[in-house]
Amino acid sequence: MSDGGTFLITGATGQVAPATIALLAKRGDALLLTGRNEERLAELERTYGEPGRIETFAADVTTEQGAVGAAEAAVSRLGRLDGLIHMVGGFGAGPVFMTRVEEYDRLLRVNFLSAVCATQAVLPHLDGGGRLVFFGSPLASEPLAALGGYAAGKAALTAWMRSLSHEVKHRGIHANAVIMTMADTPQARQERSHVDFDHAVTPDLVARVVAFLTGEGADGLYGSLVPVMGKFGFSSALAGPPPRKAG
Numbered sequence: 001m002s003d004g005g006t007f008l009i010t011g012a013t014g015q016v017a018p019a020t021i022a023l024l025a026k027r028g029d030a031l032l033l034t035g036r037n038e039e040r041l042a043e044l045e046r047t048y049g050e051p052g053r054i055e056t057f058a059a060d061v062t063t064e065q066g067a068v069g070a071a072e073a074a075v076s077r078l079g080r081l082d083g084l085i086h087m088v089g090g091f092g093a094g095p096v097f098m099t100r101v102e103e104y105d106r107l108l109r110v111n112f113l114s115a116v117c118a119t120q121a122v123l124p125h126l127d128g129g130g131r132l133v134f135f136g137s138p139l140a141s142e143p144l145a146a147l148g149g150y151a152a153g154k155a156a157l158t159a160w161m162r163s164l165s166h167e168v169k170h171r172g173i174h175a176n177a178v179i180m181t182m183a184d185t186p187q188a189r190q191e192r193s194h195v196d197f198d199h200a201v202t203p204d205l206v207a208r209v210v211a212f213l214t215g216e217g218a219d220g221l222y223g224s225l226v227p228v229m230g231k232f233g234f235s236s237a238l239a240g241p242p243p244r245k246a247g
């Protein structure tokens with residue numbers, strides 16, 4: 001066992017997670033890393049695995065059963081649980097008239113209902129308080145064209161998280177969300193070669209905010225949406241240039 005916190009990281013197989021795993025592991029936390037992709041879990045096990053401190057576990061936390069299994073595995077393998085870092089998410093774009101209802105179902109399940117399942121599974125184990133960290137998008141409050149399904153999934157997530165935070169704060173449980181723009185990852189650079197990644201955020205910058213939200217520095221935060229936007233900004237043809245000095 002470590003002296004740090006003990007966290008379940010769901011969606012640990014994703015693009016943003018490795019920097020967070022590395023930073024929390026260095027801090028001395030104990031971590032159960034979950035995802036469905038067993039090949040990726042095996043890589044994480046090889047890189048970070050340490051029996052009883054950093055372990056991997058295959059689970060689909062978009063289902064209640066998968067989420068309960070992940071939370072129980074965290075407690076049985078690591079001895080206790082202090083919180084959840086919920087990195088499961090999924091993107092999808094397309095205009096309304098070309099997007100099937102099944103795609104809306106997928107986006108709501110992966111971005112919103114997965115958080116409900118994971119949180120319901122973890123809460124019974126947080127007797128001594130805890131930390132819950134979710135991942136939203138600025139598109140939830142600025143929903144651009146053809147991104148309605150994704151924006152709705154993230155908007156549902158953040159509205160629900162803020163409601164949840166009121167329910168659990170008196171138990172010493174802090175629920176907060178990182179609101180991040182596009183991550184600068186090798187996969188994103190490959191898929192979007194036309195994009196200026198100076199406007200993106202690195203997974204390392206995100207990891208530092210997750211470390212903050214899972215540490216005492218965030219003792220005063222309940223239901224916060226913490227923007228980690230790097231130099232990103234929505235541009236608009238209506239916006240003029242920055243103001244200049246007179247004369």
Ligand SMILES: NC(=O)c1ccc[n+]([C@@H]2O[C@H](COP(=O)([O-])OP(=O)(O)OC[C@H]3O[C@@H](n4cnc5c(N)ncnc54)[C@H](OP(=O)(O)O)[C@@H]3O)[C@@H](O)[C@H]2O)c1
Nearest residue numbers: 011013014015016035036037088089090135180181182183
């Ligand atoms: N990357 C970005 O630019 C960006 C921007 C804004 C917000 N975010 C949010 O930040 C979080 C982390 O981002 P990320 O880029 O690391 O995410 P990601 O790589 O796209 O996905 C994270 C994990 O979610 C799981 N997942 C995806 N679809 C699923 C499904 N239908 N059912 C169950 N699990 C599914 C996958 O794990 P398995 O396949 O192993 O189960 C995947 O490894 C996500 O919530 C994301 O929405 C990311």
